[in-house]
Amino acid sequence: MTIADVAALAGVSVGTASKALNNRGKLRQETRARVADAARQLGFRPNEMARSLLSGRSFTVGLLTTDHVGRFSLPVLLGAEDALGAGEISVFLCDTRGDAIRERHHLSALASRRVDGIIVTGRRTDSRPPLRQFLDVPVVYAMAPSEDPRDVSVVPDEWQGAREGVRHLIAAGRTRIAHITGPARHHSAQVRAAAFRETLAEAGLRPAGGEVMFGEWNEPWGRQAVRHVLHAEPRCDALFCGSDQIARGAADGLREMGVDVPGDIALVGFDNWDVMSTACRPPLTTVDMELGELGRVAAMSLLEAIEGRARPGVRRLPCRLVIRDST
Amino acid sequence: MTIADVAALAGVSVGTASKALNNRGKLRQETRARVADAARQLGFRPNEMARSLLSGRSFTVGLLTTDHVGRFSLPVLLGAEDALGAGEISVFLCDTRGDAIRERHHLSALASRRVDGIIVTGRRTDSRPPLRQFLDVPVVYAMAPSEDPRDVSVVPDEWQGAREGVRHLIAAGRTRIAHITGPARHHSAQVRAAAFRETLAEAGLRPAGGEVMFGEWNEPWGRQAVRHVLHAEPRCDALFCGSDQIARGAADGLREMGVDVPGDIALVGFDNWDVMSTACRPPLTTVDMELGELGRVAAMSLLEAIEGRARPGVRRLPCRLVIRDST
DNA sequence: GGTGGAGGGTCAACAAGTATG
DNA sequence: CCATACTTGTTGACCCTCCAC
Numbered sequence: 122m123t124i125a126d127v128a129a130l131a132g133v134s135v136g137t138a139s140k141a142l143n144n145r146g147k148l149r150q151e152t153r154a155r156v157a158d159a160a161r162q163l164g165f166r167p168n169e170m171a172r173s174l175l176s177g178r179s180f181t182v183g184l185l186t187t188d189h190v191g192r193f194s195l196p197v198l199l200g201a202e203d204a205l206g207a208g209e210i211s212v213f214l215c216d217t218r219g220d221a222i223r224e225r226h227h228l229s230a231l232a233s234r235r236v237d238g239i240i241v242t243g244r245r246t247d248s249r250p251p252l253r254q255f256l257d258v259p260v261v262y263a264m265a266p267s268e269d270p271r272d273v274s275v276v277p278d279e280w281q282g283a284r285e286g287v288r289h290l291i292a293a294g295r296t297r298i299a300h301i302t303g304p305a306r307h308h309s310a311q312v313r314a315a316a317f318r319e320t321l322a323e324a325g326l327r328p329a330g331g332e333v334m335f336g337e338w339n340e341p342w343g344r345q346a347v348r349h350v351l352h353a354e355p356r357c358d359a360l361f362c363g364s365d366q367i368a369r370g371a372a373d374g375l376r377e378m379g380v381d382v383p384g385d386i387a388l389v390g391f392d393n394w395d396v397m398s399t400a401c402r403p404p405l406t407t408v409d410m411e412l413g414e415l416g417r418v419a420a421m422s423l424l425e426a427i428e429g430r431a432r433p434g435v436r437r438l439p440c441r442l443v444i445r446d447s448t
Numbered sequence: 449m450t451i452a453d454v455a456a457l458a459g460v461s462v463g464t465a466s467k468a469l470n471n472r473g474k475l476r477q478e479t480r481a482r483v484a485d486a487a488r489q490l491g492f493r494p495n496e497m498a499r500s501l502l503s504g505r506s507f508t509v510g511l512l513t514t515d516h517v518g519r520f521s522l523p524v525l526l527g528a529e530d531a532l533g534a535g536e537i538s539v540f541l542c543d544t545r546g547d548a549i550r551e552r553h554h555l556s557a558l559a560s561r562r563v564d565g566i567i568v569t570g571r572r573t574d575s576r577p578p579l580r581q582f583l584d585v586p587v588v589y590a591m592a593p594s595e596d597p598r599d600v601s602v603v604p605d606e607w608q609g610a611r612e613g614v615r616h617l618i619a620a621g622r623t624r625i626a627h628i629t630g631p632a633r634h635h636s637a638q639v640r641a642a643a644f645r646e647t648l649a650e651a652g653l654r655p656a657g658g659e660v661m662f663g664e665w666n667e668p669w670g671r672q673a674v675r676h677v678l679h680a681e682p683r684c685d686a687l688f689c690g691s692d693q694i695a696r697g698a699a700d701g702l703r704e705m706g707v708d709v710p711g712d713i714a715l716v717g718f719d720n721w722d723v724m725s726t727a728c729r730p731p732l733t734t735v736d737m738e739l740g741e742l743g744r745v746a747a748m749s750l751l752e753a754i755e756g757r758a759r760p761g762v763r764r765l766p767c768r769l770v771i772r773d774s775t
Numbered sequence: 776g777g778t779g780g781a782g783g784g785t786c787a788a789c790a791a792g793t794a795t796g
Numbered sequence: 797c798c799a800t801a802c803t804t805g806t807t808g809a810c811c812c813t814c815c816a817c
Contacts, residue, residue: 123790123791124790124791124792125790125791133797133798134797135790135791135792136792136793136794136797136798136799136800137797137798139791139793140792140793140797143792145792145793146793146797147797149797149799152797159812164559164583166556166559166583167560167790167791168498168501168560168562168789168790168791169560169561169562170498170500170501170506170561170562170789170790171501171789171790171791171792171804172790172791172792173497173797173804174495174497174498174501174789174790174791174803174804174805175791175792175793175803175804176792176804177804179497181561184541189526190522190525190526195517195522198517198541199516199517199543202541202542203543203545204652206542206550206553206554206557209557211540211557211558211561212540213538213539213540213541214511214525214529214539214540214541215529215533216526216529216530218530223533226533229493230533230536230538231609232493232537233493233494233495233496234496234497234508234538234605235495235497235512236498256491256493277466302789337785339727340727341727366723392793396723396724397723400666400667400693402666422782444658447802450805450806451802451805451806451807452805460783460784461783461784461785462784462806463783463784463785463786463806463807463808464782464783464784466806466807466808467783467808470806470807472807473782473808473809474782474783474784475781475782475783476781476782476783479782479783494805494806495804495805495806497804497805497806498789498804498805498806498807499805499806499807500789501788501789501790501804501805501806502788502789502805502806502807503789503806503807504789564780637800648813682807754817768786
């Protein structure tokens with residue numbers, strides 16, 4: 122099924138068929154229609170690989186996940202795929218599973234396939250070493266920014282997101298607010314905690330319970346931490362949690378202690394992970410990082426870079442506060 | 449960066465360079481080494497698109513998700529990507545988001561790119577209408593089988609999985625077992641319920657509470673259903689749940705009613721969705737559909753079909769019972 | 776002066792598009 | 797509007813040139 126078949130069926134030469142299908146040259150309308158009919162009848166699709174050879178562009182990009190495709194990188198991938206697909210660009214899925222061998226293997230394959238660019242994403246927002254490229258194509262880092270500030274990175278503005286969450290609690294009249302979050306070694310935990318402290322300080326408040334409680338991102342930690350907090354500060358009236366899982370654990374812990382949410386203690390989570398935030402009792406007010414949008418912006422940035430208009434640096438996209446019943 | 453550059457650097461013709469790099473033809477070892485050195489020095493990667501043009505095979509496949517990439521299709525995609533990547537085959541990610549327009553668009557793009565085959569996956573196990581193909585390539589349906597039995601489909605053996613779960617409860621000495629599951633319109637709910645009934649009948653048992661309770665796949669339904677069950681059959685000693693979310697809701701409901709799991713009532717879930725099954729109190733015994741393996745088998749089946757050795761029909765892969773603390 | 780094999784060059788072909796006569 | 801030539805990168809069939817015997 123090539124353009125030669127279409128030309129034969131339409132009774133024209135391949136050159137004429139090409140012109141007809143690409144709206145070029147001077148042809149009678151009737152001829153164009155005859156060629157278009159023949160193409161439709163045969164289900165002709167021009168061979169992208171042959172075109173790419175000529176044009177020097179493949180209209181494909183690689184989507185490389187460095188950790189493994191998980192809850193955070195998936196929305197980014199899908200957002201990017203959506204934005205690129207609209208521009209007739211196809212996407213190679215490359216999951217490295219955190220394995221350096223697999224990463225090399227995928228990069229080598231992407232080089233062979235002459236992708237026009239690469240989007241790199243990871244599950245965490247800690248910065249990562251830049252790709253050691255054999256290939257000379259633009260790269261955009263989504264979610265996990267490159268350590269090299271000359272690279273193009275797109276990340277969620279966790280600082281702003283955390284501030285929104287904490288401000289929301291303050292605006293609701295809460296004054297003794299504690300922060301329970303994940304491991305201190307995670308960039309996400311650090312930046313959210315810093316935003317928490319600063320936002321409280323601006324309002325003349327101090328963290329309830331003395332200090333930020335670093336732990337794990339999971340529910341058991343939320344349940345456990347809430348007991349510590351109420352022991353250290355019985356008059357605590359709000360919890361800002363570093364993840365929805367922690368917040369859900371906290372909600373369960375509070376309910377089992379007979380504490381009312383949001384009556385006695387208001388609760389704000391982070392991630393807007395529906396299976397946690399809507400299944401939580403009560404449904405969680407939480408910060409959404411808008412990862413789908415992040416993927417789309419990363420895709421647009423990559424297209425810019427492909428066209429030679431790359432704007433290096435880290436771009437932070439705003440998070441959005443989703444208000445439900447826990448505040 | 450083409451083979452011509454390599455040939456020039458090595459001081460040979462492009463044909464000779466090709467032979468050297470592909471271990472073909474008659475050349476001196478010294479010549480081969482010189483070409484290999486030049487290639488390494490320049491970071492040469494053969495252009496896959498040019499090779500494909502010649503060979504007629506692109507060594508790419510399309511991964512098409514019909515609903516949207518979610519919790520169930522993601523492991524399938526990753527399993528397939530893993531299996532295909534090992535065979536030097538790259539994967540085009542195509543998310544249709546349940547949109548027929550997007551599906552046509554993606555199929556058209558895949559046709560243009562001359563993929564060697566397509567894997568279709570969905571989030572549910574209900575059968576789906578076969579792809580109306582413009583293109584003449586093998587298709588394998590993973591997770592959601594094709595309605596046409598002449599197509600190749602790979603699905604989890606939910607029947608067997610449900611039987612394992614129920615047998616496990618019976619083997620533990622439970623005799624009054626109820627089944628709480630999702631909407632009756634879902635194939636998954638129907639087949640698991642049928643397996644539940646038959647397995648009980650074989651042991652001379654009858655469903656506790658009279659009949660299977662169809663509802664939703666979520667936690668609130670689990671919490672609600674468990675009250676109905678205990679009202680209808682106070683001596684109920686086990687629950688087989690159609691999903692981990694339902695099971696977790698049931699566990700929460702039972703705990704709040706003061707019922708001990710597994711002391712008073714044993715609990716088996718379905719899906720082995722870690723965020724539910726390990727966060728559940730107690731951690732859930734559950735049925736794992738091994739979706740990653742399913743993706744790998746789908747990929748292998750596609751490779752068979754590409755080589756002309758397709759074995760039509762529906763292939764069911766065994767589920768695996770994962771035993772934790774709820775039984 | 777053939778013969779044969781080692782070593783390497785030449786050219787058509789793949790699909791599509793552009794340019795020119 | 798057709799015919800033809802040429803472009804892209806790569807491969808493989810075919811061909812040519814040595815040199816030894």
